[in-house]
Amino acid sequence: MEKDVYILGIESSCDETAAAVVKNGREVLSNVISSQIAMHTLYGGVVPELASRKHIENINPVITQALSDAGMTLQDITAVAVTYGPGLVGALLVGVAEAKALAYAAHLPLVGVNHMEGHVCANFLENTELEPPFLCLVVSGGHTHLVRMKDYGEFEILGCTHDDAAGEAFDKVARAVGLGYPGGPKIDAEARKGNPQAISFPRGHIEGSRYDFSFSGLKSAVLNYLNQAEMKGETVNRPDLAASFQAAVVDSLVSRAIMAAEEFGEDKIVIAGGVASNSCFRETMERECRAHGIKFYRPRPIFCTDNAAMIASAGYYDYRKGIRSGWDLNAIPNLKFGER
Amino acid sequence: MKIIGIESASMTASVAIVDDEVILAEYTINHKKTHSQTLLPMLDEIVRMTELDLEDVDAIAISGGPGSFTGLRIGSATAKGLGLALDKPLIHIPTLEAMAYNFCGTEKLVCPMLDARRGQVFTAVYRVDGELPVAVMEPAVLDLEELLAELQKLGEKVIFLGDGVKVLKEKGLGSHVLSCQVAPPHLSRERAAAVAALGLLYMKAGDTVTAAEEKPEYLRVSQAERVRAEKLKAEAQG
Numbered sequence: 001m002e003k004d005v006y007i008l009g010i011e012s013s014c015d016e017t018a019a020a021v022v023k024n025g026r027e028v029l030s031n032v033i034s035s036q037i038a039m040h041t042l043y044g045g046v047v048p049e050l051a052s053r054k055h056i057e058n059i060n061p062v063i064t065q066a067l068s069d070a071g072m073t074l075q076d077i078t079a080v081a082v083t084y085g086p087g088l089v090g091a092l093l094v095g096v097a098e099a100k101a102l103a104y105a106a107h108l109p110l111v112g113v114n115h116m117e118g119h120v121c122a123n124f125l126e127n128t129e130l131e132p133p134f135l136c137l138v139v140s141g142g143h144t145h146l147v148r149m150k151d152y153g154e155f156e157i158l159g160c161t162h163d164d165a166a167g168e169a170f171d172k173v174a175r176a177v178g179l180g181y182p183g184g185p186k187i188d189a190e191a192r193k194g195n196p197q198a199i200s201f202p203r204g205h206i207e208g209s210r211y212d213f214s215f216s217g218l219k220s221a222v223l224n225y226l227n228q229a230e231m232k233g234e235t236v237n238r239p240d241l242a243a244s245f246q247a248a249v250v251d252s253l254v255s256r257a258i259m260a261a262e263e264f265g266e267d268k269i270v271i272a273g274g275v276a277s278n279s280c281f282r283e284t285m286e287r288e289c290r291a292h293g294i295k296f297y298r299p300r301p302i303f304c305t306d307n308a309a310m311i312a313s314a315g316y317y318d319y320r321k322g323i324r325s326g327w328d329l330n331a332i333p334n335l336k337f338g339e340r
Numbered sequence: 341m342k343i344i345g346i347e348s349a350s351m352t353a354s355v356a357i358v359d360d361e362v363i364l365a366e367y368t369i370n371h372k373k374t375h376s377q378t379l380l381p382m383l384d385e386i387v388r389m390t391e392l393d394l395e396d397v398d399a400i401a402i403s404g405g406p407g408s409f410t411g412l413r414i415g416s417a418t419a420k421g422l423g424l425a426l427d428k429p430l431i432h433i434p435t436l437e438a439m440a441y442n443f444c445g446t447e448k449l450v451c452p453m454l455d456a457r458r459g460q461v462f463t464a465v466y467r468v469d470g471e472l473p474v475a476v477m478e479p480a481v482l483d484l485e486e487l488l489a490e491l492q493k494l495g496e497k498v499i500f501l502g503d504g505v506k507v508l509k510e511k512g513l514g515s516h517v518l519s520c521q522v523a524p525p526h527l528s529r530e531r532a533a534a535v536a537a538l539g540l541l542y543m544k545a546g547d548t549v550t551a552a553e554e555k556p557e558y559l560r561v562s563q564a565e566r567v568r569a570e571k572l573k574a575e576a577q578g
Binding site (some may be wrong): 042043047049050052053055056057059060061063064074089090093094095096097098099100101102103104105106326327328329330331 | 374376377378379380381383384394409410413414415416417418419420421422423424425426551552555556558562563564565568
């Protein structure tokens with residue numbers, strides 16, 4: 001029998017400081033997340049310098065907690081996995097420098113992990129039967145990607161956004177209608193009280209590239225709608241607007257995933273990233289997959305948000321492939337999917 | 341007693357191992373500012389060269405700021421990671437104090453200065469004729485004119501060092517300061533050996549922190565905080 005592999009994952013790419021211990025890439029033994037949302041809310045969005053300062057203060061207690069929740073010490077750990085991109089460079093550097101020193105002093109191998117690949121691997125944490133190949137929609141505040149995971153660690157990008165990320169559109173619209181930050185959960189809650197067919201918003205598409213996304217046109221349409229209502233002195237029905245906007249985003253995402261599944265003959269679709277915890281997105285994806293005979297997987301919301309368990313899972317599969325990072329590992333803020 | 345010193349507050353990347361009276365090794369680079377790629381490989385190099393068993397290290401002394409925000413955090417996170425894995429304390433050494441310690445023994449005042457951009461420097465003034473540097477002017481971020489006014493008031497001979505000296509020279513200031521002297525190259529920059537050597541004295545005085553507690557001293561709030569504070573102040577007045 002193969003020896004069990006315990007990966008300590010460390011994540012600090014944006015505004016969550018996180019550490020986790022995962023057994024054999026699948027079994028979460030601990031998952032600690034220190035969120036900074038309350039602080040960034042004061043500024044209406046993530047302030048990179050403040051995020052980096054918080055990471056430095058939080059990182060040791062978060063790692064210590066992750067080890068103790070798992071009932072382990074560093075001696076029990078097989079390797080350290082750390083997010084080295086994409087993300088905010090100052091924020092990434094805290095996790096990278098910490099993980100390198102920790103692994104170095106504890107004589108452990110180090111594996112640098114792509115944050116986006118980590119999001120995809122969040123699906124392995126609870127869906128034990130899930131294996132590649134499958135299609136994945138990775139949707140967050142910074143990214144909107146439709147990818148095929150062909151094998152562990154092997155990704156093919158089918159489409160991505162040409163302007164705003166889906167989560168970014170949520171944040172901007174939420175700010176415009178006075179719901180504040182973070183936009184995703186606020187729009188989601190507001191939309192539940194509204195009618196998604198009340199207002200007809202455009203579904204953005206890119207001429208000639210069927211799997212790419214565009215959300216800036218939709219965002220502008222929402223802003224125009226608000227301006228016109230203001231000029232006419234009309235009150236906007238906020239729940240209806242939130243529901244109609246959300247329906248337009250979800251429709252763009254879901255229709256392309258289903259179309260790609262049919263073209264590539266994939267029978268599994270998974271979703272990942274912060275926006276994957278949006279209730280309308282989850283429900284619509286589930287319904288459409290069932291209607292098309294496709295198996296649908298999604299992580300629990302706690303594994304959709306930035307976390308280190310997903311980094312440990314991705315790190316496990318990289319580790320198994322023999323991938324090791326050197327002590328000169330650097331943060332790469334614009335690291336692409338499938339890149340090293 | 342063995343202490344690892346780490347210095348990455350500005351352009352200089354430096355690591356050292358001090359064993360009581362002896363600097364076992366020091367590795368300093370004043371090249372491009374890619375501390376993330378250089379600092380740990382440099383430490384690994386001197387650890388191997390000196391056949392050091394990391395478990396034998398008593399503490400990690402870290403140059404704790406002020407300086408470049410990112411540079412400080414790379415050094416801090418490196419020290420915190422080492423401290424966590426080795427279960428050893430950290431020693432927080434003010435960056436400017438370690439720089440002044442290069443001139444331990446002189447009768448002159450020592451004024452380290454680091455380029456803080458926007459025409460300002462991170463600076464302090466130390467008297468170093470005793471065992472430990474004593475701040476005559478505490479670390480602060482100042483316009484050069486403000487610093488020179490302070491030095492005029494003190495009216496003593498001064499040695500300048502640090503990359504802030506070039507800002508001074510560019511502005512053509514300093515000539516009116518009474519008998520100032522600029523440090524020669526081998527004493528003019530941050531050095532991890534000074535951080536570790538001072539760390540030894542701090543350690544003996546029981547002045548350590550845990551790896552969890554350690555964080556850089558930035559001496560400057562972030563731009564977002566400054567803008568917000570100004571806005572709130574304007575609102576309160578309006």
